[in-house]
Amino acid sequence: VKRIGVLTSGGDAPGMNAAIRSVVRTAMHMGIECLGVRRGFNGLITGDIIPMDFVQTSGLIAHGGTTLFTARSEEFRTEEGRRKAAATCKLFGLDGIVGIGGDGTYRGLMEFCNQEGVAVVGMPGTIDNDIACTDYTIGYDTACNTALDSIDKLKDTMQSHERCSVVEVMGRHAGHLALYVGMACGATAVLIPEKEIDFERDVVEPIRAARLGGRTHFMVIVAEGVGSSYDVAAKIRDATGLDPRVTVLGHVQRGGSPSARDRMVATYMGYNAVHLLAQGKSNRVVAYKDGEYVDFDINEALAMRKGIDENAYRVLRALTGVAAE
Numbered sequence: 001v002k003r004i005g006v007l008t009s010g011g012d013a014p015g016m017n018a019a020i021r022s023v024v025r026t027a028m029h030m031g032i033e034c035l036g037v038r039r040g041f042n043g044l045i046t047g048d049i050i051p052m053d054f055v056q057t058s059g060l061i062a063h064g065g066t067t068l069f070t071a072r073s074e075e076f077r078t079e080e081g082r083r084k085a086a087a088t089c090k091l092f093g094l095d096g097i098v099g100i101g102g103d104g105t106y107r108g109l110m111e112f113c114n115q116e117g118v119a120v121v122g123m124p125g126t127i128d129n130d131i132a133c134t135d136y137t138i139g140y141d142t143a144c145n146t147a148l149d150s151i152d153k154l155k156d157t158m159q160s161h162e163r164c165s166v167v168e169v170m171g172r173h174a175g176h177l178a179l180y181v182g183m184a185c186g187a188t189a190v191l192i193p194e195k196e197i198d199f200e201r202d203v204v205e206p207i208r209a210a211r212l213g214g215r216t217h218f219m220v221i222v223a224e225g226v227g228s229s230y231d232v233a234a235k236i237r238d239a240t241g242l243d244p245r246v247t248v249l250g251h252v253q254r255g256g257s258p259s260a261r262d263r264m265v266a267t268y269m270g271y272n273a274v275h276l277l278a279q280g281k282s283n284r285v286v287a288y289k290d291g292e293y294v295d296f297d298i299n300e301a302l303a304m305r306k307g308i309d310e311n312a313y314r315v316l317r318a319l320t321g322v323a324a325e
């Protein structure tokens with residue numbers, strides 16, 4: 001392996017830059033040249049490729065976002081698009097690609113590898129922590145802390161005005177972020193898409209229990225995938241007479257300087273990804289599972305399913321006044 005490319009694809013996540021830095025510097029250490037492919041798979045199609053070196057990755061570990069830009073490429077989903085991308089690899093002499101992103105990125109890498117025979121390795125980067133093969137995805141910790149910071153601030157004003165707050169956190173298909181943040185902020189109730197919602201049991205009763213316990217402000221966390229947080233607020237209004245305020249945290253959760261944990265995981269994973277390519281391996285994803293850094297075949301990884309942390313859910317409900325079943 002002489003020369004590889006690194007790209008970020010899909011939604012960005014804090015720590016992606018740390019991952020790029022790790023890939024570039026590990027490659028340099030091993031005598032492999034590493035080029036930066038910009039704008040996700042689109043950059044492979046159009047040849048939007050830049051040299052990466054020590055200077056270019058200097059200071060990158062602390063920066064949010066991704067210096068290589070990111071995109072969701074429609075064209076790469078087509079055979080024609082992937083053929084163009086393979087031509088770019090041939091022209092630039094790229095023997096392998098490291099792609100940092102979510103399941104969509106893995107699917108793209110796998111199809112590219114199957115169709116064009118280019119060696120690929122994926123790295124998990126998403127704030128949603130919804131990639132089944134890994135217990136942890138780069139960006140999750142920072143996003144949790146960013147959300148928590150905002151929620152703590154909201155709690156101050158909710159306490160002053162004795163109000164109910166409904167906060168929507170990201171997670172189009174997954175409630176990991178909502179569950180984690182909900183536990184960490186001491187929420188009154190948490191709604192996630194993985195669990196069927198009984199509004200009376202899961203929201204009204206916990207608010208009532210908190211009120212009976214002497215509390216006069218309430219925090220309801222809603223994962224984006226559950227539906228409109230404005231509808232949740234309206235239902236709370238109807239059921240309790242409270243006048244909730246809605247805050248949609250949105251993309252602020254995707255930004256910011258990565259936490260120590262995200263920098264560390266990104267660094268280890270980048271190191272491992274380059275080693276896999278150097279060993280001649282392909283169609284692999286690096287992962288963190290049961291306390292260890294491991295790797296899986298991409299097909300195998302995509303077939304895996306990840307549930308929410310049931311233990312966390314049990315503890316959360318115990319602490320929010322939901323009666324044991």
Ligand code: F6P
Binds near residue numbers: 012
């Ligand atoms: O990165 C995943 C995610 O954060 C989802 O939770 C969210 O729904 C989505 O990105 C929104 O991304 P975009 O606005 O970039 O399409």
